[in-house]
Amino acid sequence: MDNNAIIELIDVRKVFDDETVAVEKFNLTVKKGEFVTFLGPSGCGKTTTLRMIAGFDIPTSGKILLNGEDISRLPPNKRPVNTVFQKYALFPHLNVYENIAFGLRLKKVENTYKNKNGETYKKLEKLTRAEIDKKVRKALEIVDLEGFEKRGVATLSGGQQQRIAIARAIVNEPEILLLDEPLGALDLKMRKEMQIELKNMHKKLGITFIYVTHDQEEALTMSDKIVVINDGEIQQTGTPDQIYNEPVNTFVADFIGDSNIFNGTVTGKLKVKFCGATFDCLDDYEINQLVDVVVRPEDIKIVKPGEGQLKGKVISSVFKGVHYEITVGIGKFEIIIQSTSTAPVGSMIGLRIEPDGIHLMQKVYTVNKYDGVITKNNKVEFGDGEFACDVTQLYPASRLDEEGYLITADGRQIDLAGVKVDVAVDTHDILMTDDTEAGGARGNIISMIYKGDHYRYIVRTEENEEDYVLSCPDMWNTGDLVGIIIPEDKIKLTLKPEVEE
Amino acid sequence: MKLRFNRSQLCIPYALFLACFVIAPLIVIVYYAFTNGQGQFSFSNFVNFFSSTNTLGTLLYSFALAFSVTLVCLLIGYPTAYILARSNFKKKYVLLMLFVLPMWINFTLRITALKEILSVLEGNISAYPFLNSVIGMTYDFLPFMILPLYTSLLKLDKSLSEAAEDLGANKLTVFLRITLPLSVPGIVSGITMVLLPSMTNYVVLDMLYNSTYIMGSLIGSYFSAYDWNNGSMISLVLLVIIFIVTLVTNRFSDKDAERGTVL
Numbered sequence: 001m002d003n004n005a006i007i008e009l010i011d012v013r014k015v016f017d018d019e020t021v022a023v024e025k026f027n028l029t030v031k032k033g034e035f036v037t038f039l040g041p042s043g044c045g046k047t048t049t050l051r052m053i054a055g056f057d058i059p060t061s062g063k064i065l066l067n068g069e070d071i072s073r074l075p076p077n078k079r080p081v082n083t084v085f086q087k088y089a090l091f092p093h094l095n096v097y098e099n100i101a102f103g104l105r106l107k108k109v110e111n112t113y114k115n116k117n118g119e120t121y122k123k124l125e126k127l128t129r130a131e132i133d134k135k136v137r138k139a140l141e142i143v144d145l146e147g148f149e150k151r152g153v154a155t156l157s158g159g160q161q162q163r164i165a166i167a168r169a170i171v172n173e174p175e176i177l178l179l180d181e182p183l184g185a186l187d188l189k190m191r192k193e194m195q196i197e198l199k200n201m202h203k204k205l206g207i208t209f210i211y212v213t214h215d216q217e218e219a220l221t222m223s224d225k226i227v228v229i230n231d232g233e234i235q236q237t238g239t240p241d242q243i244y245n246e247p248v249n250t251f252v253a254d255f256i257g258d259s260n261i262f263n264g265t266v267t268g269k270l271k272v273k274f275c276g277a278t279f280d281c282l283d284d285y286e287i288n289q290l291v292d293v294v295v296r297p298e299d300i301k302i303v304k305p306g307e308g309q310l311k312g313k314v315i316s317s318v319f320k321g322v323h324y325e326i327t328v329g330i331g332k333f334e335i336i337i338q339s340t341s342t343a344p345v346g347s348m349i350g351l352r353i354e355p356d357g358i359h360l361m362q363k364v365y366t367v368n369k370y371d372g373v374i375t376k377n378n379k380v381e382f383g384d385g386e387f388a389c390d391v392t393q394l395y396p397a398s399r400l401d402e403e404g405y406l407i408t409a410d411g412r413q414i415d416l417a418g419v420k421v422d423v424a425v426d427t428h429d430i431l432m433t434d435d436t437e438a439g440g441a442r443g444n445i446i447s448m449i450y451k452g453d454h455y456r457y458i459v460r461t462e463e464n465e466e467d468y469v470l471s472c473p474d475m476w477n478t479g480d481l482v483g484i485i486i487p488e489d490k491i492k493l494t495l496k497p498e499v500e501e
Numbered sequence: 502m503k504l505r506f507n508r509s510q511l512c513i514p515y516a517l518f519l520a521c522f523v524i525a526p527l528i529v530i531v532y533y534a535f536t537n538g539q540g541q542f543s544f545s546n547f548v549n550f551f552s553s554t555n556t557l558g559t560l561l562y563s564f565a566l567a568f569s570v571t572l573v574c575l576l577i578g579y580p581t582a583y584i585l586a587r588s589n590f591k592k593k594y595v596l597l598m599l600f601v602l603p604m605w606i607n608f609t610l611r612i613t614a615l616k617e618i619l620s621v622l623e624g625n626i627s628a629y630p631f632l633n634s635v636i637g638m639t640y641d642f643l644p645f646m647i648l649p650l651y652t653s654l655l656k657l658d659k660s661l662s663e664a665a666e667d668l669g670a671n672k673l674t675v676f677l678r679i680t681l682p683l684s685v686p687g688i689v690s691g692i693t694m695v696l697l698p699s700m701t702n703y704v705v706l707d708m709l710y711n712s713t714y715i716m717g718s719l720i721g722s723y724f725s726a727y728d729w730n731n732g733s734m735i736s737l738v739l740l741v742i743i744f745i746v747t748l749v750t751n752r753f754s755d756k757d758a759e760r761g762t763v764l
Contacts, residue, residue: 087658106674
């Protein structure tokens with residue numbers, strides 16, 4: 001075990017109501033004094049993980065070690081951990097002073113005394129009035145709210161309530177301070193100020209901070225270490241620099257900062273082809289492998305037409321204060337560039353991307369795979385839906401008779417109803433439709449990533465949370481309910497091994 | 502043509518109603534309370550009320566009965582409301598409905614049913630008049646205690662008790678220092694809803710063969726003997742008591758309103 005580790009999560013998994021998996025395969029070590037941020041979209045499991053560290057939720061399986069001791073099942077009041085809640089959760093019936101003193105009044109400390117014979121003995125005692133008073137005033141000083149002791153919490157502004165919530169947590173001198181989107185309810189200016197103050201507080205106090213947010217900028221500004229979470233699993237752990245510059249997959253690349261994501265093919269040693277041109281790159285992949293290519297908008301340089309690897313027409317240019325955001329059309333692809341210089345809309349420009357600006361990553365999704373069952377009408381049921389398919393592909397040179405039985409090449413008659421099969425569908429063979437009744441299945445769009453000339457969508461069904469990964473050139477919105485259409489000839493079926501004779 | 506009313510015009514029907522059915526009767530009560538049978542101004546009814554051991558005894562008995570009923574309702578109602586509000590049970594509205602459902606049945610019918618049960622259990626039910634009255638009224642008024650408690654416990658932010666636990670409080674401390682103080686508005690309105698009617702609802706007593714008078718029966722007896730003056734004075738005294746209780750309640754609900762901005 002790392003001696004510096006204060007908290008370790010080992011294979012933590014949390015399932016709600018026996019079916020909803022909130023957190024899975026969660027392995028993380030946090031060092032003493034670190035500022036760690038859990039970053040991810042809402043519903044990704046980051047708050048659940050925090051609640052398990054605080055003790056409000058108990059992991060379904062796995063262990064949480066604090067200083068090497070298993071605390072997974074310890075109630076929250078027995079853990080040396082304090083939380084700053086999303087909506088502050090200040091006690092409305094107590095004033096500022098009593099709110100901060102709440103934890104101190106319950107605390108017992110070991111004091112050493114000498115009896116008449118000179119022997120020392122120890123006694124667990126509550127803190128004295130003077131001690132509590134001193135600590136509360138110190139905490140108020142840290143959050144810069146001296147003189148607010150007697151105020152009711154309802155009379156404070158959002159920012160002040162936030163500070164009181166922090167003071168109430170740090171006054172107990174916890175080993176770890178957990179912060180659950182603490183700045184979410186503040187306006188932008190206030191949030192920026194508090195970010196800096198929290199960072200300073202972290203330096204001053206030297207305690208470990210675990211911070212939950214969905215704001216990537218906040219995470220990049222404040223953290224020593226960022227844990228990017230999606231769908232209950234850690235996607236990447238690293239310093240802000242690593243996360244930004246070396247994202248391990250398209251989710252991280254898309255979630256952190258702006259990025260251009262393309263489908264690419266490795267054409268040679270350290271060579272990749274995308275957007276119709278070949279580029280030098282630094283990531284080594286096998287030849288002919290399909291990869292996702294991520295290019296940050298600021299890594300693309302505008303050069304004279306004819307120079308650079310790409311040539312395109314400026315579609316739009318928007319001034320963003322520090323830089324221009326320029327959209328360039330190259331054939332059917334669109335690329336976003338951030339640059340301090342701009343070019344007139346409609347003009348042709350050249351683009352250059354240096355090798356260190358090109359990040360290749362393994363494609364996560366190319367084929368959708370499901371477990372399916374053949375139904376009575378020789379359709380196949382999978383992914384919360386029923387689709388027409390060509391069942392004759394299961395046996396070579398077979399055909400269907402008038403009654404729907406399958407006749408194999410050697411003349412055997414087989415009733416396929418109930419036969420289990422493996423189903424594979426390519427991402428570009430799935431179509432979405434507005435008519436939710438039209439397709440074989442339906443679901444909500446849970447993710448979309450722009451890939452230069454098309455979007456990659458993930459559609460998730462409501463019933464069993466089956467995912468369909470698909471590519472589509474049109475823009476839809478996340479959350480849309482769509483029908484899933486798969487052409488009959490695009491569904492590839494293979495018999496499950498155990499059914500085969 | 503479009504009809505347009507301003508706000509004060511819209512108030513007219515309500516003001517009329519108020520004048521006819523609240524203010525006018527009040528004036529009549531005050532008039533009768535401070536006059537004698539000949540219509541002359543007099544304090545004799547007032548003196549009668551506070552000098553008669555009979556009336557004061559009734560007042561005391563009413564209070565004792567009402568307090569017992571309120572206490573029993575609170576002791577049963579609070580845990581019930583707490584469990585209902587806290588349970589993750591998806592059909593908790595069904596459970597709540599089960600507690601409220603008796604209100605849909607006419608209360609004389611319910612009390613008659615209760616009387617049968619009590620006579621099976623006790624034999625001669627007229628032997629325990631006070632106990633039976635408490636049981637009867639508790640049965641009648643329990644939903645009025647549970648509902649406000651349930652509402653105030655339900656809107657209590659769960660993160661508050663989590664915050665208290667996080668700061669080192671065990672379950673008992675969380676209850677005593679957070680849940681209980683924050684549900685005081687619910688307790689107060691529950692008490693108001695039960696205490697006042699149980700001081701006057703003499704029908705329950707009548708039906709359960711409790712011949713002791715409470716305030717309601719006292720007023721009734723004066724009025725049925727055409728003694729409007731003494732009856733009005735008792736009503737007035739009761740009104741003042743209610744007014745005082747309401748004042749106390751309002752102080753609590755003012756604090757609640759202040760809180761509302763945070764929660």
